[in-house]
Amino acid sequence: MTAPLEGVQARTVYYQDMSIGQSESFSHIVREEDIAAFAAVSGDHNPIHTDKDYGQASQFGSNIAHGLYTASLFSALLGMRLPGPGAIYLSQTLKFSAPVRVGDKIDVAVTINEMIDRGRRVVLECEARVGNTLVLSGEATVVAPKKPA
Structure with missing residues (x-):
């Protein structure tokens, strides 16, 4: 199985180096193995995700990926690229707009909307799209790492 960010080198963007409007993105093609692995780790074996006949x-006419699998791609981006290693997730809102299926190419993006100096908090807009269709949106708040002295 390949992870969504496999082959992408992790990097930390320190709070002091961030700016409003800064963004990061990646694309991932959803595979049956992704859905099976997410079902195994989450315990969510709802047949809408795992049973082809169902x-x-x-x-939907087919199986769909777990909504929280798609949301977990935000976590991958925030934890590995912006801010990256050392970030601490504080909150996440989610609005599911359309299904994601096996074979879909998901484009995931986060953009800094607000920076709060006290506590190095960063508020980011999160979007996932399949083609031109917005499938998931929300807002994340993280604590960004402090640049070492």
């Missing part, structure tokens, strides 16, 4: 008979 998925085909559903309103």
Whole structure:
């Protein structure tokens, strides 16, 4: 199995080096193995995700990825690229707008909307798209790492 950011070198962007409007993104093609691994680690074996016959008979016409799997791609981006290693997740809002299916290429992006000096808090807009379709949006608040002295 390949992780969404496999082959992408982690990097830390320190609070002091951040600016409003700064963004980071990556793309990932959803595979059956991703859904199976997420089901195994989360314990969510809802047949809409894991049973092909059930998925085909559903309103979606196929299995769909777990919504929180898609949201976890925000975590990958925040924890590995912006701010990156050393970031501490404080909160996340999520709005699910459309399904994600096996084979879909998800484009995930985070953009800094606000910086709060007290506590080095950073508020980021989070979006995931399949083509031009917004599938997931929200807002994350993280504590960004402090630049070493």
